[in-house]
Amino acid sequence: ILCSTFPAYAFQTLGESGDVTPMDTLKIGFEPQLRISDGGAANFTLFLDAAIKEDLSWRGQIGTGETDLYVGGSIKWIPIPDFEKQPALGLRTDVTFGREMDETFWALRLAPLISKRVDSDFILFTPYLSPTLGYAGTKGKLDTFSQLIIGSEIRPHDMDRFVFDVELGSNLTKSFSYISFNVTYLLEPNAASSTSKGQSFQIKD
Numbered sequence: 001i002l003c004s005t006f007p008a009y010a011f012q013t014l015g016e017s018g019d020v021t022p023m024d025t026l027k028i029g030f031e032p033q034l035r036i037s038d039g040g041a042a043n044f045t046l047f048l049d050a051a052i053k054e055d056l057s058w059r060g061q062i063g064t065g066e067t068d069l070y071v072g073g074s075i076k077w078i079p080i081p082d083f084e085k086q087p088a089l090g091l092r093t094d095v096t097f098g099r100e101m102d103e104t105f106w107a108l109r110l111a112p113l114i115s116k117r118v119d120s121d122f123i124l125f126t127p128y129l130s131p132t133l134g135y136a137g138t139k140g141k142l143d144t145f146s147q148l149i150i151g152s153e154i155r156p157h158d159m160d161r162f163v164f165d166v167e168l169g170s171n172l173t174k175s176f177s178y179i180s181f182n183v184t185y186l187l188e189p190n191a192a193s194s195t196s197k198g199q200s201f202q203i204k205d
Contacts, residue, residue, distance in 0.1 A: 012096075012107065012134060012145075013045075013180045015165055016059070017126040017153045018078050018088025018115035021051045024188070027163070031182035033065075038176055041066035049184070055079055055090075070098030076113070082126075087116040092130075109134035111149070126153040131172075146172040151180075161186045 013033055021027055027049040035041045043065030051057045052075075059074045074094030082088035092111040098104070115128035130149045135142065151167030163184040171177045 012109060012132070012147065012175070013167060013169065013178070014092065014111060014113075014128075014130055014132070014149045014151065015047075015167060015180060015182050016049070016076070016092075017128040017151075017165075018076075018082060018090055018113050019117070019126055019153065020055060020076065020078050020081075021049050021057045023051045023054065026050050026187040027184045028187060029163075029182050029184035031063075031165075031180055033178050033180040035066070035176050035178045037171060037178075043067055043070075045182075047182075055081070059094075068099050068101065070096055072096030072098075072107075078113075082115065082117050087114050089114055103138050105136060105138035107134055107136040115153075122157055124155040124157065126155075128152065134175075143174060145175040147175050148172055 013031065015031055029047050031045040031047065033043045043063055045061050045063035047059055047061040049057060049059045055078050057076050062071045072094055074092055076090065076092040078088050078090035080089040090113050092113055094109050096107045109132055111130045111132040113128060113130045115126050118125045118127065128151055132147045132149060134145045136145060148170045149167060151165060154164040165182045167180045169178045
């Protein structure tokens with residue numbers, strides 16, 4: 001079964017919308033993930049996020065829990081930004097390496113991504129959707145897995161240095177279903193952002 005063959009699938013979250021981190025801003029976050037299928041379990045991840053350019057960002061992560069140790073990185077490319085009635089459209093790809101008991105493993109995943117900001121008087125919501133496809137290997141074995149991920153970033157207007165995220169992942173093929181939550185803090189943020197470039201939030205000094 002999956003949990004004894006490819007442990008890499010247990011922590012494959014997305015944890016972000018199509019909004020790109022503003023330039024000159026570093027984000028640090030913490031994410032617990034609760035598996036809600038195959039017996040249940042939990043993993044805990046720390047991550048860093050920064051922009052490469054206005055439509056491209058990277059994320060690095062390290063975590064532990066049910067999975068003994070995993071490290072990874074991702075690139076998010078959003079060529080079509082969220083602007084007026086147009087949703088953000090793009091692609092995130094990530095690679096992860098880890099160890100579970102005596103086995104090492106790797107996982108590569110492609111995640112098409114669509115999101116759209118919805119503002120209210122007190123909170124900016126950014127719901128997103130992503131059907132993902134991944135490949136994982138361990139000890140000469142190779143398999144594919146897929147999930148359907150839905151979630152939303154949550155940005156209270158009076159907490160402009162924080163971004164919250166809630167996410168549900170549904171097993172499509174050889175994976176797990178899960179719920180994850182994360183909180184992100186913006187370090188040394190750039191005070192200005194451009195919604196025309198897909199950067200959706202402003203930081204007050």
